[in-house]
Amino acid sequence: MRKSLKLLNYLLMIFITFQVHASVIQNSDAPKVVVSIKPLYALTYELMRGVGEPVLLLQGAADPHHFSLTPSHVKLIKESDLIVWIGPMLEHFMVKTIASKKKRDLSLMSTKGLNLLHRKDSHGCILEKACVAPNSGKKDDSLLYLKDYTTIDPHIWLDVHNAILMVQEIGLNLAAIDLKNAKIYRDNTHRLVKKLIAFKDTLDQKAKSLRHFHFISFHDAYAYLEYNYKLKNSAAETVKGHDKPSLKAYSKIRDLIRKRDIRCILVDPQHPSGFEEKLAKEFKMSLYTADPLGINIQAGPNHYFILMESLIQTFKKCQYKHKKQSHSPKKHHKTNPHRHG
Numbered sequence: 001m002r003k004s005l006k007l008l009n010y011l012l013m014i015f016i017t018f019q020v021h022a023s024v025i026q027n028s029d030a031p032k033v034v035v036s037i038k039p040l041y042a043l044t045y046e047l048m049r050g051v052g053e054p055v056l057l058l059q060g061a062a063d064p065h066h067f068s069l070t071p072s073h074v075k076l077i078k079e080s081d082l083i084v085w086i087g088p089m090l091e092h093f094m095v096k097t098i099a100s101k102k103k104r105d106l107s108l109m110s111t112k113g114l115n116l117l118h119r120k121d122s123h124g125c126i127l128e129k130a131c132v133a134p135n136s137g138k139k140d141d142s143l144l145y146l147k148d149y150t151t152i153d154p155h156i157w158l159d160v161h162n163a164i165l166m167v168q169e170i171g172l173n174l175a176a177i178d179l180k181n182a183k184i185y186r187d188n189t190h191r192l193v194k195k196l197i198a199f200k201d202t203l204d205q206k207a208k209s210l211r212h213f214h215f216i217s218f219h220d221a222y223a224y225l226e227y228n229y230k231l232k233n234s235a236a237e238t239v240k241g242h243d244k245p246s247l248k249a250y251s252k253i254r255d256l257i258r259k260r261d262i263r264c265i266l267v268d269p270q271h272p273s274g275f276e277e278k279l280a281k282e283f284k285m286s287l288y289t290a291d292p293l294g295i296n297i298q299a300g301p302n303h304y305f306i307l308m309e310s311l312i313q314t315f316k317k318c319q320y321k322h323k324k325q326s327h328s329p330k331k332h333h334k335t336n337p338h339r340h341g
């Protein structure tokens with residue numbers, strides 16, 4: 001009985017979800033545009049302003065690293081005029097459906113001119129300047145900037161330069177599938193690019209103080225922020241993607257925390273490893289929630305801006321907290337102050 005009720009609830013949920021999607025699309029003769037994740041949805045939403053609204057595929061807390069399409073998702077893709085996604089590196093679950101339905105898809109990972117970063121297996125440094133050990137001033141010479149698609153960090157939207165290029169690419173594709181509204185897409189692209197350029201300046205300014213700020217996150221998603229703002233996720237050397245660290249990796253991370261005196265640990269609500277709380281307790285670190293998709297930020301035109309800003313804010317909050325502590329007279333190790341700035 002309970003089982004059948006559960007099934008009924010599930011079917012009802014699918015039905016409602018689909019109805020919501022369907023009503024958005026059917027109310028106008030706008031092209032049917034399906035977007036995979038929230039940050040891309042935000043940009044596409046703004047580009048379609050005055051014509052229609054795109055449909056977001058991964059609703060709520062759905063995780064692109066572990067996701068399977070429901071029949072209603074497949075139907076949406078089948079009926080779409082354009083699919084906007086990052087590419088197989090992130091939304092692997094879409095590859096088969098897109099290929100079999102032969103739909104027009106825009107894999108943004110192949111946009112020309114993007115900054116694409118990857119980490120070498122054995123090393124977590126992505127840029128020389130990001131890899132300066134906080135207390136030594138010594139530079140690390142393993143520089144990485146290779147365009148090997150299989151190991152590229154797919155969280156490419158966390159670079160505003162990439163977002164600008166992606167907006168232009170989406171705008172061109174919208175104009176190509178919907179010629180009569182081409183001028184609107186062109187104007188929207190122009191406006192959004194201008195806004196993003198100004199936003200990049202502001203964000204760069206805000207992030208300036210984060211140089212050489214070291215943190216721990218078991219979700220290796222921040223390469224673009226690390227590269228642009230010279231931060232460092234010290235756990236990235238030992239974890240892969242968003243995998244839970246092995247016991248060996250865990251002990252290596254504990255050594256790094258001690259050695260580099262790292263004070264901040266980020267937990268991703270989509271990939272909690274369970275180790276974050278343990279480490280925070282053991283080393284009296286500050287634990288903050290951060291997620292590269294912005295699942296808790298409302299979907300819509302401002303999502304992207306709020307997401308980027310809130311990530312920088314989170315880093316700064318943690319940095320500021322420990323900066324203050326290191327100058328506090330209560331601190332015992334006066335000769336060895338924290339250096340996160």
Ligand SMILES: [Zn+2]
Binds near residue numbers: 155
């Ligand atoms: Zn991720």
